[in-house]
Amino acid sequence: MAAEEPAEEPPEELAHADVLELFQAALARLVQDPLLCDLPPQVTAEEIGSQVALEYGQAMTVRVCKADGETVPVVVVQNASVLELKKALRRHMQLRQARQGGVQHLSWKYIWRTYHLTYNGEKLADDRKKLREYGIRNRDEVSFIKKLRK
Numbered sequence: 001m002a003a004e005e006p007a008e009e010p011p012e013e014l015a016h017a018d019v020l021e022l023f024q025a026a027l028a029r030l031v032q033d034p035l036l037c038d039l040p041p042q043v044t045a046e047e048i049g050s051q052v053a054l055e056y057g058q059a060m061t062v063r064v065c066k067a068d069g070e071t072v073p074v075v076v077v078q079n080a081s082v083l084e085l086k087k088a089l090r091r092h093m094q095l096r097q098a099r100q101g102g103v104q105h106l107s108w109k110y111i112w113r114t115y116h117l118t119y120n121g122e123k124l125a126d127d128r129k130k131l132r133e134y135g136i137r138n139r140d141e142v143s144f145i146k147k148l149r150k
Contacts, residue, residue, distance in 0.1 A: 024042075027043055027045075027048070030043075030048065038051075039051060040099060042099060044095065046091075047095075050075040051075070053075070053077065054075055057078070058077065058078060059075050059076060059077050059078060060075070060076060060077075060078055060080075060137065060138035060139070061073050061074065061075055061138060061139055062074050062075075062076060062085060062131065062136060062139075062140060062141075062142060063139065063140070063141040063142070064085075064089055064117070064141075064142055064143075064144070065141055065142070065143040065144065066144055067115065067144045067146065071141065072089065072092060072093070074088045074089050074092050075088065076088045076131070078132075079130055079132065080130070080131050081127060081128055081129060081130055081131070082117065082124045082126065082127045082128070082129055082131065082134075083127035083128065085117070085124075085131060085142075086108075086112070086117070086127070090108055093106065113147075114146060114147060115144040115145060115146055115147060116144070116145050116147055117142050117143070117144060117145075118142060118143050118144075118145045119134050119135065119136055119140065119141075119142045119143075120135070122134060123145075124142065
């Protein structure tokens with residue numbers, strides 16, 4: 001007679017809430033790493049990826065100076081276009097608003113119709129143009145400038 005192998009037990013199934021809780025706990029432990037300690041407690045996987053890319057020189061931080069004087073650090077890949085910077089800024093602001101419980105909706109269509117992004121006095125008018133073509137490098141600052149009425 002051949003020895004019977006024990007039947008494999010089916011994997012334990014977890015509820016979605018349990019998986020989410022485990023994931024958040026793992027992220028919280030990850031954020032304690034010195035490389036990631038600047039990230040907020042409710043960090044997203046996207047933010048961790050950006051921080052790691054920054055550390056390896058695959059991304060850069062562009063400081064966006066808002067019209068009210070506040071400066072917002074936005075992480076984009078090294079060869080990002082103006083459009084990718086705008087999308088990253090939008091995502092950054094959405095995450096920040098969700099965490100702080102502030103205004104839930106910003107009209108980005110209104111913002112881009114009312115303001116230009118500028119760097120050293122030059123409008124970042126072409127969304128397809130790369131940031132480096134404007135001379136923008138890591139830790140450079142771009143500003144919101146109100147468009148003049150025609």
